[in-house]
Amino acid sequence: MTMTDIRSETAELRAELVERVHKFGPVFADGVAEGERERRLPDATVRAIDQSQLAMLWTAKSYGGLETDVRTMSEVAKVLSHYCPSTSWVVNNVNGSNLLAAKFPRAALDEVFGDAPGAKLASVFAAAGTAVRTPGGYRLTGSWPYGTGILHDDWAILVAREVDADGEPVGGLSMLVPARDLTVEDTWHTVGMRATGSHTVVLRDTFVPEHRVISGELQRSRESATDLGLPPLFRTAAIAAMAVVCASVVLGAGQAARALVVEKAPTRGIAPSKYTRQTDSRTFVSSLGRTALSIDAAEMHVARAATALDDAAYDAVALPDSELLRIRGDVGQAVSLVTTALDELLWAHGAASFAESNPLQRYWRDANTAARHAMLNVHVGHELYGGSFFGLDPIVPSL
Numbered sequence: 001m002t003m004t005d006i007r008s009e010t011a012e013l014r015a016e017l018v019e020r021v022h023k024f025g026p027v028f029a030d031g032v033a034e035g036e037r038e039r040r041l042p043d044a045t046v047r048a049i050d051q052s053q054l055a056m057l058w059t060a061k062s063y064g065g066l067e068t069d070v071r072t073m074s075e076v077a078k079v080l081s082h083y084c085p086s087t088s089w090v091v092n093n094v095n096g097s098n099l100l101a102a103k104f105p106r107a108a109l110d111e112v113f114g115d116a117p118g119a120k121l122a123s124v125f126a127a128a129g130t131a132v133r134t135p136g137g138y139r140l141t142g143s144w145p146y147g148t149g150i151l152h153d154d155w156a157i158l159v160a161r162e163v164d165a166d167g168e169p170v171g172g173l174s175m176l177v178p179a180r181d182l183t184v185e186d187t188w189h190t191v192g193m194r195a196t197g198s199h200t201v202v203l204r205d206t207f208v209p210e211h212r213v214i215s216g217e218l219q220r221s222r223e224s225a226t227d228l229g230l231p232p233l234f235r236t237a238a239i240a241a242m243a244v245v246c247a248s249v250v251l252g253a254g255q256a257a258r259a260l261v262v263e264k265a266p267t268r269g270i271a272p273s274k275y276t277r278q279t280d281s282r283t284f285v286s287s288l289g290r291t292a293l294s295i296d297a298a299e300m301h302v303a304r305a306a307t308a309l310d311d312a313a314y315d316a317v318a319l320p321d322s323e324l325l326r327i328r329g330d331v332g333q334a335v336s337l338v339t340t341a342l343d344e345l346l347w348a349h350g351a352a353s354f355a356e357s358n359p360l361q362r363y364w365r366d367a368n369t370a371a372r373h374a375m376l377n378v379h380v381g382h383e384l385y386g387g388s389f390f391g392l393d394p395i396v397p398s399l
Helices: 002-030 030-036 043-052 070-083 085-101 106-113 217-219 238-267 282-315 321-349 359-372 378-388
Strands: 121-135 137-147 155-163 169-178 183-185 197-210 214-215
Touching: 002 043, 002 070, 002 282, 043 085, 043 106, 070 085, 070 169, 070 282, 085 106, 085 155, 085 238, 085 359, 121 197, 137 155, 137 169, 155 197, 155 217, 169 183, 169 197, 169 217, 183 217, 214 217, 214 282, 217 238, 238 282, 238 321, 321 359, 321 378
Parallel strands: 121 155
Antiparallel strands: 121 137, 137 197, 155 169, 169 214, 183 197
């Protein structure tokens, strides 16, 4: 199969997956209230994710996965956010974690996906545990916050500092641990993205066999970018790809909010003015146009980043650091545009935006919460992209 054929096949699958999201959309939307209340995805939502195979987009075909690309995951995340941004965030995190797992040895991947092509992984890099070498592997201890989706996942990738017998640091590690070994501490008490259940995971002196451990350097490496023996997905810069799909979740929430404001505008007035229809106000229409263009601009940033990553992967070309730095600028700028646009949309719609029954306040809460993820920090993104013009060293550990 030629690369042109692969691209065409992926585009067809992309359209099919978007339709699957719409097919299961009512299930995702129906679970919103329960998800917010219980701070986890409802069982019906998790079943719908499994039935639709939405958690298998970045799983290898050799293990029964769909093995798509960044643009496909981005499109799915945007549409999912219309129904439930928390569901979209969990799905994007599972797929990103599954992609990161591809760096582990075949024995580990066989253990994870061999009998379970729909296996769901979490990955937590917000803190590091401590690993001590022991015969056949390591003893791992630690506490990792922000374990998105961990209540529904099968495995977790956890980072750790290897230390010797005297407690001296040896190096960084990335470790695959089955969810059954984890203790989950109930720590996720937020105003947004509540249903992601991003609780803290804890391990105490747990054995991790050597085949489920790789160096942090290998986990972050981009050496596979030019490996013609790998499918395009596994030549993709994984950290940058995860940043793009995270931004896509926020973008989808902004697009959903815009659609709702437009839908309701002909039947809503503007208090205390004489306008009985928002659409009769030139101020409203002009403001909406400006806001809509900001969301369009955010979409262009995300699309540019996704296209750059996919084109490089299909062509087996390593993206230069300058391009990866720009991608971090793209995603930060995109979410900044969206969160500002959401403020404007709630002003446009009016005080009713903040009714518990109004989805606008949830889009606003969820998008603003997600936009504060470290990968999407607009200030860091601006500094990274600005620094690329002068050859400055990146201020983050990986791109």
